[in-house]
Amino acid sequence: MEKIKMKTPLVEMDGDEMTRILWQMIKEELLLPFVDLKTEYYDLGLPERERTKDQVTLDSANATKKYGVAVKCATITPNKQRVEEYHLSQMWKSPNGTIRAILDGTVFRAPILIDSIRPAVRNWEKPITIARHAYGDIYKATEYRVPTEGKAELVFTDKEGKETFRETVYNFECPGVLQGSYNKDSSIRSFAHSCFQYALSTKQDLWFSTKDTISKQYDQTFKLIFQEIYENEYKAKFEQAGITYFYTLIDDAVARVIRSKGGFIWACKNYDGDVMSDMVSTAFGSLAMMTSVLVSPDGNYEYEAAHGTVTQHYYRYCRGEQTSTNPIATIYAWSGALRKRGELDGLSELMHFADQLEGACLDTLNDGVMTKDLVGLVVPGTKVQAVNSADFIAAIRERLEKRLA
Helix, strand or coil: CCCCCCCCEEEEECHHHHHHHHHHHHHHHHHHCCCCCCEEEECCCCHHHCCCCCHHHHHHHHHHHHCEEEEEECCCCCHHHHHHCCCCCCCCCHHHHHHHHHHCCEEEEEECCCCCCCCCCCCCCCCCEEECCCCCCHHHHHEEECCCCEEEEEEEECCCEEEEEEEEEEEEECCEEECCCCCCCCHHHHHHHHHHHHHHHHHCEEEECCCCCCCCCCCHHHHHHHHHHHHHHHHHHHHCCCCEEEEEEEEHHHHHHHCCCEEEEEECCCCHHHHHHHHHHHHCCCCHHHHEEEECCCCCCEECCCCCCCCHHHHHHCCCCCCCHHHHHHHHHHHHHHHHHHHHCHHHHHHHHHHHHHHHHHHHCCCCCCCCCHHHEECCCCCCCCCCCCHHHHHHHHHHHHHCC
């Protein structure tokens, strides 16, 4: 068959470790035989980030603003051990955090469900979508390792150079740590609008949670902005659509989520969303079965897998061992980006291909062919075949070819 032609490139962000290996396998087996792939490539692998002093991350984010659609492989956010392992000059910040800060978007993450895997929370019946604010908080915080006794202060100086606020954070009597986080009303408003609009487009209830009883300025600002925007711009639309919005404390939200049947959007601040998306995805089955898309207020989209670089599998791969690493979320990142590219460029055949690629993934799983992470999760009595990553991707290709034929 003739390859599908693309009009506009999408931004391709390569990554690290096992997901980098899968990235190439997916392209070679599931994309390049069928699509005349047109991408602007950026290597966000840790060695290249070190070589460019992280400029490549900034360039990839700005390219996303130029082309409108990006697909990203999982990347390492280095800690002290990684600095030593990769001989880094510094502990580079999270690429995801940098990209999200530049695009100022909201991350929507939802599990991929199949009939043979039941959620660990037995009353969950429908997907729970996590809407994660993708700006500020600890991901862009300024940190300091306090070496000795001393006073830490929070100071604000206005644009005229006048100091308008000064308060002691803590009088250190011994070494410790210090962290300063920030956020912006404009970004919080973008987050709120994205959540309300996504809820309306998917006809799902929207929950929002922070801890404003403890954080009486920072978290309360989120709460008040959400409430203001809802009352002024979305309340009537929500009532007409038959859906609801409500705010509750984060600890109460966790309890409610566990008791619920699912089928709603749970909006969280940056850190809360990071943690809760992993909890939700694991309870539904596997981190490798969760879609993730960053949507910016000016209409840019960045698709990625919700999981990390699968480090232990990569170490085994480097020893020459076969791995059974689940590529589904990474495949869905590609299919999501291709579908959006097709939608924006008016290419129905590209959108159709994305649909068929996802359908081939589900066909494979429903036929009982799956990676080892899923085998132990299936309903007892289900006939399954555990395969390695290469064989799993080959099985998807076989079903994809049948669908496209």
